[in-house]
Amino acid sequence: MQENGKRTEVLRFAPSPNGWLHLGHACSALFAYETAKELHGRFLLRIEDIDVGRCRPDYEAAIYEDLAWLGLDWEKPVRRQSEHFVDYEAALKRLREMNLVYPCFATRKEITDAIARSGIDPRNWPTDPDGAPLYPGIYKDMAPAELNRMMWEGRNYAWRLDTERALTKAEEIAGTPLTFVEEGEGPNGETGTCTVEPALFGDVVIARKDVPTSYHLAVTVDDAIQGVTLVTRGQDLFPATYVHRILQVLLGLPEPRYRHHRLIRDTAGRRLSKSARDMGLRELRAAGKTPADIRRMVGF
Structure with missing residues (x-):
């Protein structure tokens, strides 16, 4: 993004309101926020609420409360994905017209049975x-x-991306093998110019009958619409960049840079999760922890 002829970096934190925030979320939010400050850029908050069955208003309200308690502020209004399905439908339509997606009716049991019939353990x-x-x-x-x-x-x-065909088409459009710029570090030490390896995901789901998008499609479209120039997120999402780069090229969207960061883990080395209710910010605040304590706990 350009402001007064000078490039302005745009970063975002994009939580899903399907549970309470924990220390891992605090790390990601602070990483994006502090990086934006360091670069004299803009910091956006996006609510990724396409999972209408699990997302709840009280979780969303708690996100704003927890982040404000940590001392973060963000531009208004906040983009809520559930209000922008038309944007994702347009992107899906374009992929359908390119014959790069197909409907998949397989249930989990059908997939399990097919694997069992394959003869492979x-x-x-x-x-x-x-x-x-x-x-x-x-x-x-x-x-x-x-x-x-x-x-x-x-x-x-569900609509699945024909990954092999999509990669071939994307490389034809780009005129070169697809790569992306990693300014941080991937889970295996990846940094610098990284090669896209989408085959690791197979034919990934990018939309469903009742919801015209998935995480992969929505985040790619949103980052482009919001002018995000530097994507910061945990190392667990590093491989997702493979799918996002293909979609960016196929949909004619700009390419951001990436800066993945370390994950916050418990004493057993397990990544924190909402489902396990690990080190929730609400619980830590109730126990008397301060924002400064949280910053120290996550390395800020």
């Missing part, structure tokens, strides 16, 4: 960076007429 079946088994392609090569019939019948489905 399920324990040896390849998994994506998030630990989920790679999609075995059950509906990938079905005739379009049959897929359309199933859609008209009202069956639930």
Whole structure:
């Protein structure tokens, strides 16, 4: 983004209101906020609430409360993803017109059964960076007429990206193998110019029948619309950049730089999670911890 002829860096913190914030979120928020201050840039807060079944207003209200307590401020209004489905629908439509996505009707049981029938020990079946088994392609090569019939019948489905075809098309558009610039460090020490390896995810879900997006599509579109120039986030999301770079090229969106940071872990080395209610900021505040204490606990 340019202001007065000079480039202004734009950073964001984008939590999901599906649980209370914990120390890991505090680390990510402070990392983005302090980096924006260091670069004399802008700091945005985005609410990623596309998971309408799990996101709750009280969790969202707590996000604002916790971040303000930590001493952070952000530009208004806050972008809430649930208010911008039309933007994601437009991006999905473009990918459909490019014939790079297909409807997948597979249930979890169908996927499990297909893996079992493969003759490969399920324990040896390849998994994506998030630990989920790679999609075995059950509906990938079905005739379009049959897929359309199933859609008209009202069956639930997800839109999957044909990753191999999408990468080929993206590299054709870019005229070169896809890369991205990592200014921090990936989980395996990756830094500098990194090569995109989307095959690690297989044919990833980018939208669903009832929600016209997924994390991958929404975050890519949002970062472009909001003019984000430097994406900061935890090292667990480093591999997601592979998918995001493909989508950026296919959709004609600008390429931000990336700066991934270390994760906050418990004494056993486990990454903190909302589901485990690890070191929640609400609980720490109730126990008498101060914002300065939290900053020390996460290295700021």
